[in-house]
Amino acid sequence: MDTTQRTDQQRSADRRRRELLEAADRVVLRDGPQASMNAIAAEAGITKPILYRHFGDKGGLYAALAKRHTDALLDSLRAALDAPADRRERVEATLDTYLAAIEARPQVYRFLMHPAEGSQPGDQGFDVGKHSAPLLRRMGEELAQVIEERLDLGPGGQQLARVWGHGIVGMMHAAGDWWLGERPCSRAELVRSLADLLWGRLAAAGDKIGGPGF
Amino acid sequence: MDTTQRTDQQRSADRRRRELLEAADRVVLRDGPQASMNAIAAEAGITKPILYRHFGDKGGLYAALAKRHTDALLDSLRAALDAPADRRERVEATLDTYLAAIEARPQVYRFLMHPAEGSQPGDQGFDVGKHSAPLLRRMGEELAQVIEERLDLGPGGQQLARVWGHGIVGMMHAAGDWWLGERPCSRAELVRSLADLLWGRLAAAGDKIGGPGF
DNA sequence: CGTGCATGTTACTTGCGGTAACACCAGTCT
DNA sequence: AGACTGGTGTTACCGCAAGTAACATGCACG
Numbered sequence: 001m002d003t004t005q006r007t008d009q010q011r012s013a014d015r016r017r018r019e020l021l022e023a024a025d026r027v028v029l030r031d032g033p034q035a036s037m038n039a040i041a042a043e044a045g046i047t048k049p050i051l052y053r054h055f056g057d058k059g060g061l062y063a064a065l066a067k068r069h070t071d072a073l074l075d076s077l078r079a080a081l082d083a084p085a086d087r088r089e090r091v092e093a094t095l096d097t098y099l100a101a102i103e104a105r106p107q108v109y110r111f112l113m114h115p116a117e118g119s120q121p122g123d124q125g126f127d128v129g130k131h132s133a134p135l136l137r138r139m140g141e142e143l144a145q146v147i148e149e150r151l152d153l154g155p156g157g158q159q160l161a162r163v164w165g166h167g168i169v170g171m172m173h174a175a176g177d178w179w180l181g182e183r184p185c186s187r188a189e190l191v192r193s194l195a196d197l198l199w200g201r202l203a204a205a206g207d208k209i210g211g212p213g214f
Numbered sequence: 215m216d217t218t219q220r221t222d223q224q225r226s227a228d229r230r231r232r233e234l235l236e237a238a239d240r241v242v243l244r245d246g247p248q249a250s251m252n253a254i255a256a257e258a259g260i261t262k263p264i265l266y267r268h269f270g271d272k273g274g275l276y277a278a279l280a281k282r283h284t285d286a287l288l289d290s291l292r293a294a295l296d297a298p299a300d301r302r303e304r305v306e307a308t309l310d311t312y313l314a315a316i317e318a319r320p321q322v323y324r325f326l327m328h329p330a331e332g333s334q335p336g337d338q339g340f341d342v343g344k345h346s347a348p349l350l351r352r353m354g355e356e357l358a359q360v361i362e363e364r365l366d367l368g369p370g371g372q373q374l375a376r377v378w379g380h381g382i383v384g385m386m387h388a389a390g391d392w393w394l395g396e397r398p399c400s401r402a403e404l405v406r407s408l409a410d411l412l413w414g415r416l417a418a419a420g421d422k423i424g425g426p427g428f
Numbered sequence: 429c430g431t432g433c434a435t436g437t438t439a440c441t442t443g444c445g446g447t448a449a450c451a452c453c454a455g456t457c458t
Numbered sequence: 459a460g461a462c463t464g465g466t467g468t469t470a471c472c473g474c475a476a477g478t479a480a481c482a483t484g485c486a487c488g
Contacts, residue, residue, distance in 0.1 A: 013465085036444065047468065052446065088417070136388060152422045153415075159399055163389055163407040164416065170388020174350060175381040185373055193377040200414015201367075202378065203302070208366045227434085250475060261437065266477065 017054050017064075020044050024065055029107045037061075069108050070135045073101055074142060081146055088195060095191045099176050103187065106180060113177065136173060140166035168198065231268050231278075234258050238279055247325045251275075277348075283322050284349045287315055288356060295360055302409060309405045313390050317401065320394060327391065350387055354380035382412065 023044035027035045037058060041048045055061040080097040083090060102109040112135050144165025147153075153160050171194065179190050237258035241249045251272060255262045269275035294311040297304055316323040326349050358379025361367075367374050385408065393404050 016466090037446085038444080046466090048445085049447075049469095050467065053466085058445065137392065140388065140392060147416075150422050151416075152420045159403070160407050160410070162398065163393075163404060164411050166392040167385040167389040167408055167411055168416075170391075171381040171385040173388065174354065174384020175377055177384075178351065178354060178380040179377075184376065189373070190377060193374050194381055196374070197378050197381055197412070198414075199417040200412075202361075202365075202382075203413040206366045208364050230435090251477085252475075260435090262476085263438095263478075264436065267435085272476070 020046075020051065020054055021061075021064055021068065024061060025068075028065065028111050032107070033111045066112055066134065069112060070138060073098070073135075074138065076101065077139065078142070081143075088199065091198060092191050092195050095172055095194055096187065098172055099179070099187050099190065102176050102180055109180070113173070136166075136169055140169040143169055171197070234260075234265065234268055235275075235278055235282065238275060239282075242279065242325050243321045246321075280326055280348065283326060284352060287312070287349075288352065290315065291353070292356070295357075302413065305412060306405050306409050309386055309408055310401065312386055313393070313401050313404060316390055316394055323394070327387070350383055351380075354383040357383055385411070 020040075024035075024040045027040045027043045031039060037048050037051055040061070041051050044051075051061060055064060076097050077094055080093040081090060083093055085093070141162075142165070144162040147164055148158050148161035151157070151161070175190065175194055179185070179187075185193075234254075238249075238254045241254045241257045245253060251262050251265055254275070255265050258265075265275060269278060290311050291308055294307040295304060297307055299307070355376075356379070358376040361378055362372050362375035365371070365375070389404065389408055393399070393401075399407075
């Protein structure tokens with residue numbers, strides 16, 4: 001039969017692909033996101049055209065690389081979101097999971113979010129194109145789905161859930177990005193502050209003496 | 215005197231610089247963010263080296279370009295933030311101002327936020343490096359300052375204000391980005407939904423029948 | 429007049445993404 | 459056996475963009 005043979009070849013190709021992705025991962029983590037295709041190929045012990053045969057173009061390689069990390073992150077987030085606890089605790093657990101992830105592997109994070117960071121004048125960086133948003137988009141959509149499934153938001157709830165999903169993810173992202181850069185407080189404090197924000201402390205806070213409130 | 219002469223030269227240089235920036239603006243708005251230095255120089259009626267003399271490198275040109283738009287946007291945001299109204303109205307006005315801005319000039323917005331969007335396989339895009347964050351960072355810091363100045367948040371309020379500033383800006387940004395791409399609702403609805411989120415409706419919402427709430 | 433000095437040019441280097449053309453090395457068909 | 463096929467690998471090249479000399483020009487000052 002030729003199906004068995006094909007399976008063999010496909011397996012071998014898949015294995016190769018995985019090896020290449022791991023090599024790319026190492027290079028990106030070492031050299032930052034402006035890693036060149038040549039460098040990645042060298043790390044994998046081969047030359048450029050093979051990378052192109054496997055991934056089409058640089059965007060394809062990036063997409064495959066990003067998908068691995070994105071999937072892994074989304075899995076842990078789902079786990080935190082599904083933990084048996086009350087809503088506030090779940091929100092805090094999810095925030096903490098995300099922040100712990102970006103804290104543990106900032107290189108990966110910066111690659112997914114700010115693909116051209118740290119580039120020198122002579123660099124062209126990872127031309128990421130429209131591939132920088134997908135992680136945020138996917139997180140936003142997934143969160144929206146969870147919100148819509150579990151919360152009773154009345155009429156228009158589905159749209160509200162989507163807005164909130166993307167909004168909350170954006171909040172988490174921006175705060176995390178800033179926090180990662182400046183480390184102004186502990187992770188737990190950050191989680192608490194963000195949860196407080198989500199819990200309406202902004203609306204509940206009193207005005208400061210001497211002027212109209214924000 | 216040579217001070218007057220110097221002033222003359224400096225003025226002329228500044229004028230030239232402004233002209234170049236405007237040319238760059240036109241090209242970026244027309245060709246998207248992957249505009250080449252050659253193209254910008256051609257639009258300005260000159261050649262590359264002059265651009266480099268004025269702006270150092272591409273990042274410098276980008277930074278100058280971004281600063282113009284960022285400053286303008288921040289000015290309108292400050293105005294909305296200072297309007298004489300209660301807190302919720304101000305928040306809504308600020309959100310609406312931001313969203314109106316990105317809606318009115320999506321090209322500028324995409325340039326500031328997603329500088330490599332729309333690039334073709336053969337393009338290298340605008341190598342934006344670490345210059346994609348500043349707008350968000352500045353907005354976050356300014357908002358933090360406003361919050362800290364006007365809200366009584368008790369002890370640790372300053373840090374809380376910074377977290378919230380960056381978090382809210384991130385929420386606005388991500389929701390706006392998603393909304394701009396999908397247009398799932400009107401601007402007013404989006405503003406309302408985000409303000410509701412900030413006003414604690416997430417915490418206040420009831421669980422949906424049949425399962426533990428989010 | 430020559431001496432600065434900013435402004436402008438052409439022509440170049442370097443380095444990247446991407447591709448074409450060729451070489452090798454399994455197994456397969458006749 | 460010997461031609462055929464399909465995957466893996468190579469070298470050598472193209473095109474293009476960033477960035478950089480090195481040289482030319484116009485204009486104020488002594």
